[in-house]
Amino acid sequence: MLTKVNRNIHLNSPKMHYPEYQITPAEPDNRKCIVFAFDKSFVRYFSVALSSLVEHVNESKKYDVLIFYSDISETDKKLITRMSPTNVSIRFINVTFLVEKYFGGIKFKVYGIWSIATYYRLLIPFILREYETVAYLDSDICINDDIDVIFNQLLPTESASVAGVRSAAVTIPNYDIEFFNYIRCDLKLKQPKNYFNAGVMLFNVKKIDVNNFRSEIARVTSKFDLRLLDQDLLNIIFNSSMKALPLRFNLQVSSYARIVDIVEGEIKQEILNGIECNVITHYTSNQKPWNSDKPLFSDMWWSYAKCTPFAIDLYSKKNESKIRYDCLLLLSENKIKLRYLFYFVTALFFSSHKTKYFRTKAQLEKIAAIKKTMEALQNPHL
Numbered sequence: 001m002l003t004k005v006n007r008n009i010h011l012n013s014p015k016m017h018y019p020e021y022q023i024t025p026a027e028p029d030n031r032k033c034i035v036f037a038f039d040k041s042f043v044r045y046f047s048v049a050l051s052s053l054v055e056h057v058n059e060s061k062k063y064d065v066l067i068f069y070s071d072i073s074e075t076d077k078k079l080i081t082r083m084s085p086t087n088v089s090i091r092f093i094n095v096t097f098l099v100e101k102y103f104g105g106i107k108f109k110v111y112g113i114w115s116i117a118t119y120y121r122l123l124i125p126f127i128l129r130e131y132e133t134v135a136y137l138d139s140d141i142c143i144n145d146d147i148d149v150i151f152n153q154l155l156p157t158e159s160a161s162v163a164g165v166r167s168a169a170v171t172i173p174n175y176d177i178e179f180f181n182y183i184r185c186d187l188k189l190k191q192p193k194n195y196f197n198a199g200v201m202l203f204n205v206k207k208i209d210v211n212n213f214r215s216e217i218a219r220v221t222s223k224f225d226l227r228l229l230d231q232d233l234l235n236i237i238f239n240s241s242m243k244a245l246p247l248r249f250n251l252q253v254s255s256y257a258r259i260v261d262i263v264e265g266e267i268k269q270e271i272l273n274g275i276e277c278n279v280i281t282h283y284t285s286n287q288k289p290w291n292s293d294k295p296l297f298s299d300m301w302w303s304y305a306k307c308t309p310f311a312i313d314l315y316s317k318k319n320e321s322k323i324r325y326d327c328l329l330l331l332s333e334n335k336i337k338l339r340y341l342f343y344f345v346t347a348l349f350f351s352s353h354k355t356k357y358f359r360t361k362a363q364l365e366k367i368a369a370i371k372k373t374m375e376a377l378q379n380p381h382l
Helices: 040-055 074-081 096-103 116-127 147-153 177-186 210-223 229-237 257-262 265-276 298-305 311-331 333-346 351-378
Strands: 002-005 008-011 032-037 063-069 088-094 107-109 133-137 141-143 162-166 196-204 242-244 280-282
Touching (some): 040 063, 040 074, 040 298, 040 311, 096 210, 196 229, 196 242, 196 280, 257 265, 257 351, 311 333, 311 351
Antiparallel strands (some): 002 008, 008 107, 162 196
16 A cells, blocks of 8 residues: 655555566567556556657558556546557556555655656566566657657666666766756766666666666665665666666756857857757756646647547647646736846856856746736737
């Protein structure tokens, strides 16, 4: 049973004995699969990721998609399953008892927008032992190429346990000094520049010792106050055994894509290559295409969203979110003006403040546009 204790999810050690549980590949000769993990609140957004995936599949290939869940309705399962062509196998794996089985006694911290579902990916090395390589994907993504190409990035014969795209905080000097110091000092990573975003990961399953993995999960969750939860946890455990993926496999919209115009040199070229040859676009941060107009490449997300059975609902929720966001901006106008003036000055001395300056400037421009629209509605003859 899951119980919330002081912002932690405490998994009680079950008294009953669970048999060994392994997922068998959908095709005997295909030892690679794609895993998504989410709860019922993310079903509609996942459908967009799936829509983008099936848009780019190769008809001559077979695709094995597993969905780790705990509370998705049968109706939603049917709607999702109907989205897939015949060469894409979709299976729903209820992991409720598996979380208890493998992580009983461990306290998992959750807060804000996160739920216990963010930790479901930790089950991959335990229940997918019959696979060689597993791609874990967050649901707030768009896939813009045949997803099968990602498996060429980490072969079973390689020594790395996992692979992922490194965070902008560790690849771009002075991009986020505070977070880089958190990675280096609080998480105590021996190789802080290996810190990766866990929203797109490859697991080299056979290279991971599950007994040691579970012990490390227990140790890390009890010793560290993890700001980014499972992402921090995975980085601590695999810091010295990760392989860096090219940026095109996880173009993080809230960081890399947003700052391409203010960086120079090799990193600028890498970002441009990541945009031009993009495989996965990842809508990181709390601002998503479905609740804000701010994320770059939102039009891309909506082009896939309209092909889902949840399209009407997604559009209606977007309008509700937009109204709430506009109201919040208007109520916060004076605070935003003060922040704008502050960053206008400090950006001259701290390059890391340039992004915040442009953000507050855009917010003020948005407020001006909202006021203009409101004035036009109040005075239709002007």
